[in-house]
Amino acid sequence: MPLPFLTADGVFDAHEDEALPHADPxxxxxxxRPGPWRVAGAAILLLVSAFMLLATVIIAFAGTTGGAAVAAVASLAVVGSALRLLRTGVWVSPSGLRRVGFLTTRSIAWSEIDGVHKVQQPVRWLGLPRTVQGQALTLAGRGGAELPVLLTDHNADFLARGEAFDRAAGQVEAWAEEYRAVPA
Structure with a gap:
């Protein structure tokens, strides 16, 4: 259902097919987009942090500032975890490809990548140790270098969303084709 009051000045129409509403390539x-499992996990963490912040206020009014400080730091750590969970995934730019994990981030220049391919292989289900047969988007490094699996159809972004996985894999492959050929 179109909402004409949102498109009166054309701001939303101009960036309809872009991932982000800015023109800086x-x-x-x-x-x-982040998948529903990832968003639900972050929402639960934010809900827990709200209760932790409420507990912080109660502890502060009880008069123990040391306990309130510990509770505040713990609740801020949970908020930071929720934000980091939403940030994880694969990011691309003309300079390369970045795989953002919960604790680590790895950037790879397009010149180090020989190819990006979708393959059938055992993949981890929601990042847990259990593996199932699925599709994965993998990188082939120059000189046979071992590079990480980028996306799977059973991770928190694409579980039960096969079409979304195919679109995302196609977009990453298109970025790779476009920028691998360009000399850095």
Whole structure:
């Protein structure tokens, strides 16, 4: 259902097919939206942090500032975890590809990548140790270098969303084709 009052000045129409509403091509961008499992996990963490902040206020009014400080730091750590969970995924830019994990981030220049391919292989289900047969988007490094698996159809972004996985894999492959040929 179109909402004409949102498009009166054309701001939303101009950026309809872009991942982010800015025109700077040098910025890192995620070529897909975070999946419902990832968003639900972050929402639960934010709900827990709200209760922790409420507990912080109660502890502060009880008069123990040391306990309130510990509770505040713990609740801020939970908020930071929720934000980091939403940020994880694959990001692309003209300079390369970035795989953002919960604790680590790895950037790879397009010149180090020989190819990006979708393959059938055992993949981890929601990042847990259990593996199932699925599709994965993998990198082939120059000189046979071992590079990480980028996306799977059973991770928190694409579980039960096969079409979204195919679109995201296609967009990452298109970025790779476009920028691998360009000399850095």
């Amino acid at each position: 040098a910025r890192w961008r995620r070529p897909y």
